[in-house]
Amino acid sequence: MVQDRGLGPTLAAHPFFDDMDPVALETIVGCAANAVFRPGEFIFRQGEAADNFYLVREGRIALEIYVPGRPGGIVVETVEAGEIVGWSWINPPYRWSSDARAAATARVLTLDAACLRNKMEDDRTLGYELYKRFVPVMARRLAACRLRIVELATEPEA
Numbered sequence: 001m002v003q004d005r006g007l008g009p010t011l012a013a014h015p016f017f018d019d020m021d022p023v024a025l026e027t028i029v030g031c032a033a034n035a036v037f038r039p040g041e042f043i044f045r046q047g048e049a050a051d052n053f054y055l056v057r058e059g060r061i062a063l064e065i066y067v068p069g070r071p072g073g074i075v076v077e078t079v080e081a082g083e084i085v086g087w088s089w090i091n092p093p094y095r096w097s098s099d100a101r102a103a104a105t106a107r108v109l110t111l112d113a114a115c116l117r118n119k120m121e122d123d124r125t126l127g128y129e130l131y132k133r134f135v136p137v138m139a140r141r142l143a144a145c146r147l148r149i150v151e152l153a154t155e156p157e158a
Contacts, residue, residue, distance in 0.1 A: 031115035059106030089113035
């Protein structure tokens with residue numbers, strides 16, 4: 001994927017980066033590139049290296065978990081435009097804890113994880129700013145996953 005340094009305005013317009021310092025955004029944009037995923041295409045698979053995270057610009061992405069004895073993955077959440085996908089890149093061992101698959105054509109900005117981690121190491125203020133933005137996303141996703149597990153556990157068997 002070729003990085004596009006002209007992505008600054010697109011990055012700044014995404015809700016995840018609301019009110020972020022323009023200098024910090026300029027640092028982050030050096031790690032960004034555009035990507036498109038077609039319906040049914042996997043963005044990442046559980047257990048693979050978490051090399052990126054994704055800002056959803058258009059479309060829908062299903063977050064799925066594998067359950068032994070059940071065919072295919074179980075959708076635990078669907079993420080849409082204005083949201084992000086992927087936080088495993090920020091926490092060692094940097095492996096995806098679920099699958100992500102395009103539920104509709106998804107246009108995203110992909111951010112290179114190694115690039116971002118290096119920039120966060122060099123600029124602890126930037127690192128803190130990104131963690132402040134990721135922690136609430138992580139908390140919401142874990143809560144949604146718990147609720148989905150309860151739903152599945154209490155569904156009558158077909």
